[in-house]
Amino acid sequence: MKNILGLIIAATLITFTACDYNGKNFPGYNKDVPTDIRTVEYTMTDDDYGMVASNAGNKAMAKQEGVEKALAAVASKKAFNKQIKADKYAPVVVAYRFPVFDDGTAVKLTYKYIEEVPKPLYTDTIAASKPYTLNKNDYDTAYTTASDTAYFKSVAQVKSNMGKILKGKFPAATPDSMILVTYDLKVSGATVTTTALWRLVAAQWSEYVNASVYIMQKADYTSMNLKYDNFSGTQADSYLPVFLKSKYPYMAADKKLGIVYKHFNSGKTTIKVDEYVYDGSVWAKVPNAVEETHTDQFVKLNGKWVYNPSVALDLSGQSAEVQAYYQAAVDWVWENIDQPAGCSAKGQGYVTSFGNSDYYGGMTARYNNVDLNVTKAREQTAASTIEAIKNAYPASMTDEQVEAKMKQQLIAELNGMLQKMHPDAVPVEGIDVIYTIKLPFYRKNSHSIQYKVTAKGKFEYVEGSFKDLGK
Numbered sequence: 468m469k470n471i472l473g474l475i476i477a478a479t480l481i482t483f484t485a486c487d488y489n490g491k492n493f494p495g496y497n498k499d500v501p502t503d504i505r506t507v508e509y510t511m512t513d514d515d516y517g518m519v520a521s522n523a524g525n526k527a528m529a530k531q532e533g534v535e536k537a538l539a540a541v542a543s544k545k546a547f548n549k550q551i552k553a554d555k556y557a558p559v560v561v562a563y564r565f566p567v568f569d570d571g572t573a574v575k576l577t578y579k580y581i582e583e584v585p586k587p588l589y590t591d592t593i594a595a596s597k598p599y600t601l602n603k604n605d606y607d608t609a610y611t612t613a614s615d616t617a618y619f620k621s622v623a624q625v626k627s628n629m630g631k632i633l634k635g636k637f638p639a640a641t642p643d644s645m646i647l648v649t650y651d652l653k654v655s656g657a658t659v660t661t662t663a664l665w666r667l668v669a670a671q672w673s674e675y676v677n678a679s680v681y682i683m684q685k686a687d688y689t690s691m692n693l694k695y696d697n698f699s700g701t702q703a704d705s706y707l708p709v710f711l712k713s714k715y716p717y718m719a720a721d722k723k724l725g726i727v728y729k730h731f732n733s734g735k736t737t738i739k740v741d742e743y744v745y746d747g748s749v750w751a752k753v754p755n756a757v758e759e760t761h762t763d764q765f766v767k768l769n770g771k772w773v774y775n776p777s778v779a780l781d782l783s784g785q786s787a788e789v790q791a792y793y794q795a796a797v798d799w800v801w802e803n804i805d806q807p808a809g810c811s812a813k814g815q816g817y818v819t820s821f822g823n824s825d826y827y828g829g830m831t832a833r834y835n836n837v838d839l840n841v842t843k844a845r846e847q848t849a850a851s852t853i854e855a856i857k858n859a860y861p862a863s864m865t866d867e868q869v870e871a872k873m874k875q876q877l878i879a880e881l882n883g884m885l886q887k888m889h890p891d892a893v894p895v896e897g898i899d900v901i902y903t904i905k906l907p908f909y910r911k912n913s914h915s916i917q918y919k920v921t922a923k924g925k926f927e928y929v930e931g932s933f934k935d936l937g938k
Contacts, residue, residue: 518559546758574766574772597738599649629648693706699731724742808855826848890924899919901929911935
């Protein structure tokens with residue numbers, strides 16, 4: 468998971484989570500036994516990635532899954548990847564770096580991850596194509612051996628004869644195979660060299676046309692003062708941004724284009740295709756992968772370190788980060804309770820006219836706490852012209868009953884808050900991913916409450932977890 472501010476598993480939460488949280492979520496944890504339980508943040512070093520790749524257990528697991536090369540890449544790239552995920556392969560690092568801490572210890576491990584960028588569907592097919600340059604015998608297919616013609620006389624001749632030529636040259640080609648064909652064509656009395664992609668579809672060769680793909684021509688290489696119709700080394704990365712800016716001077720921003728070119732290396736010519744994007748000023752190559760920084764949590768359970776993305780949120784204090792959670796809760800009430808009831812302006816329902824507090828569950832971003840002030844709750848709702856809200860806390864209810872109702876509504880409000888603040892939270896197979904929230908109450912003890920992640924961005928209240936912390 469990505470970093471979640473500085474609120475999650477903060478050092479100040481140790482006393483809050485060490486007993487109730489660990490006892491709730493980690494079976495086998497005994498709160499009555501003195502233990503060395505810590506919450507640690509650690510960033511992996513280059514040596515740690517080498518440890519991941521060389522560990523015997525990891526090697527055995529990678530071999531069983533057929534991803535040995537991907538495991539080796541962790542050491543060379545100094546990053547995890549799509550095949551080798553930290554949740555399965557990083558526990559060896561945590562175990563080595565933190566050998567003495569007891570069950571219940573949580574380590575937030577920060578590491579690098581290489582995320583593959585999705586490629587256009589045509590990329591792999593084009594990159595697998597073969598280059599072929601027509602010779603005199605090929606043109607004889609269109610004309611005769613006596614004609615001594617080494618070019619096509621018209622575009623029509625290309626279309627009517629190229630399929631026959633390729634079928635004869637590549638009889639074993641499989642469906643969807645592509646050939647990058649270079650041939651000469653006489654246009655207006657001048658002979659030009661043309662390069663085009665041809666594709667085998669339903670046993671017939673036809674020219675591949677895609678408005679999102681440009682095929683480099685011999686004239687293009689010549690315009691760059693290159694001797695041959697190909698790039699070598701890193702020339703493509705240097706030349707193509709300038710070439711594209713010149714060729715498409717009026718291109719709209721955010722336009723993407725696949726560029727097909729020949730690349731010469733070690734005596735062999737291959738076909739490459741790179742995708743470029745224009746930002747309105749510069750053409751930039753779209754990378755095949757990007758390096759990201761991730762942070763995952765590992766917890767020691769029964770002597771073993773296991774991936775567990777459960778989160779503890781301490782919503783105490785007056786920071787902007789904390790306030791954002793309270794405001795998200797109030798906004799949820801406005802969007803999901805007040806407006807559906809018929810409110811058109813804040814102040815007409817549970818949310819106050821200032822828009823930063825509510826008397827539905829009592830969340831207030833003004834003071835960053837929960838305010839279960841029954842008197843104010845009655846005043847706020849009684850002034851509403853919306854019948855359902857006006858009668859929310861009638862005189863027939865005791866203050867204790869109103870407060871109990873607000874607490875029940877707070878459970879729903881906090882669920883909505885989590886959905887707004889953690890839309891990327893996801894369940895993990897074999898683990899209950901729990902979000903534990905500590906809330907300060909105005910003129911009352913702080914409370915804790917827990918929610919289980921049931922689907923992406925979806926939460927479920929853990930029955931019986933809403934508790935008074937006694938202080």
